[in-house]
Amino acid sequence: xxxxxxxxxxxxxxxxxxxxxxxxxxxxxxxxxxxxxxxxxxxxxxxxxxxxxxxxxxxxxxxxxxxxxxxxxxxxxxxxxxxxxxxxxxxxxxxxxxxxxxxxxxxxxxxxxxxxxxxxxxxxxxxxxxxxxxxxxxxxxxxxxxxxxxxxxxxxxxxxxxxxxxxxxxxxxxxxxxxxxxxxxxxxxxxxxxxxxxxxxxxxxxxxxxxxxxxxxxxxxxxxxxxxxxxxxxxxxxxxxxxxxxxxxxxxxxxxxxxxxxxxxxxxxxxxxxxxxxxxxxxxxxxxxxxxxxxxxxx
Numbered sequence: 001x002x003x004x005x006x007x008x009x010x011x012x013x014x015x016x017x018x019x020x021x022x023x024x025x026x027x028x029x030x031x032x033x034x035x036x037x038x039x040x041x042x043x044x045x046x047x048x049x050x051x052x053x054x055x056x057x058x059x060x061x062x063x064x065x066x067x068x069x070x071x072x073x074x075x076x077x078x079x080x081x082x083x084x085x086x087x088x089x090x091x092x093x094x095x096x097x098x099x100x101x102x103x104x105x106x107x108x109x110x111x112x113x114x115x116x117x118x119x120x121x122x123x124x125x126x127x128x129x130x131x132x133x134x135x136x137x138x139x140x141x142x143x144x145x146x147x148x149x150x151x152x153x154x155x156x157x158x159x160x161x162x163x164x165x166x167x168x169x170x171x172x173x174x175x176x177x178x179x180x181x182x183x184x185x186x187x188x189x190x191x192x193x194x195x196x197x198x199x200x201x202x203x204x205x206x207x208x209x210x211x212x213x214x215x216x217x218x219x220x221x222x223x224x225x226x227x228x229x230x231x232x233x234x235x236x237x238x239x240x241x242x243x244x245x246x247x248x249x250x251x252x253x254x255x256x257x258x259x260x261x262x263x264x265x266x267x268x269x270x271x272x273x274x275x276x277x278x279x280x281x282x283x284x285x286x287x288x289x290x291x292x293x294x295x296x297x298x299x
Contacts, residue, residue, distance in 0.1 A: 006245070007247070007251075007254070007255060008246070010243070011242075011258035012258055014242045014246060014255075014258075015261050015265060016265065017235065017238050018101065018239055021230075021231040022092065022100070022262070022266060023270075024235075025041070028227035028231065029093045031224040031227075033093075034089035034090045035086070035205065036215045037228055038081075038085055038198075038202050041232040041236060045233075045236035046192065046195045049195065050192065056188070062189040062192050065193060070181075070193060072180045072181025073178065074196075075181075075197075076178040076197075077195065077197030077198045077201075078197050080171055080174020080175065080194065081197070082198050082201035083166070083170040084173075085198075087163040088100060091164035094163065097270070099164070101262045102137075102263040103142070103164035104164065106138065106165065107168050107256060107260070108256035108257060108293045109134050111172045111256055114173065130294065131292065132292070133288055134293050140281055141286070174194075175256075178194070187242075187244035191240045243259065257293050260289075
């Protein structure tokens, strides 16, 4: 029975991992900057997953992967980790992990639309209703009415909201390309390829933007390193690998739905760790969003 629901269980644990890693990386990013956090956590994750693969597969690096697997997973890592996480982590700094992860709930609708365009996957009327609910739930949280002018505006910094949406786009397209490239290949080795691609990508970004001093300062900040270590363990190592394991054993839509409970899970952590004030409409918006995501993939 456990094996029958392996994908769903892996997706649930992935959601818990995303909650932990989002809070950890928000704390680190506010101390040392998002770009530094990205590179350091990827190097840490590569070390962890390489040792894991050495003991479980007998291979330190994924040298048994085909050229096609390398190609698609390399693209997936570049889009999902470099582009997606570059903007997502900056959103953590600007608007916090709680709101950023709520906006990331747009990943399943984006994934569904991408599947419809690229692979001709069908979207039911319930799915369309789910998309509307998902967007409505997010809008309830990020939009507010000015009582003086009756104009609707954003209740959080616009740049942070845009960055979070770009992060969602990166994650959605990264997931699609992962599905293309992985097939039946080992999910931990597949994650290793994606991480290698991301390290190369962030190395180029940091070199072009001349941010190496920021990386050095981050590496000597013991408090930041503590948060990055926790985030690296639960994020690009355990979380991403279990996410790939989940899509290997369950439909992508179901996996996306289950992992989308992160905005709900993160609310208590935001209250008790960051001492944030959470408004009722934000809780209602998160629940509506989760309900919309759930409807999206009902057949």
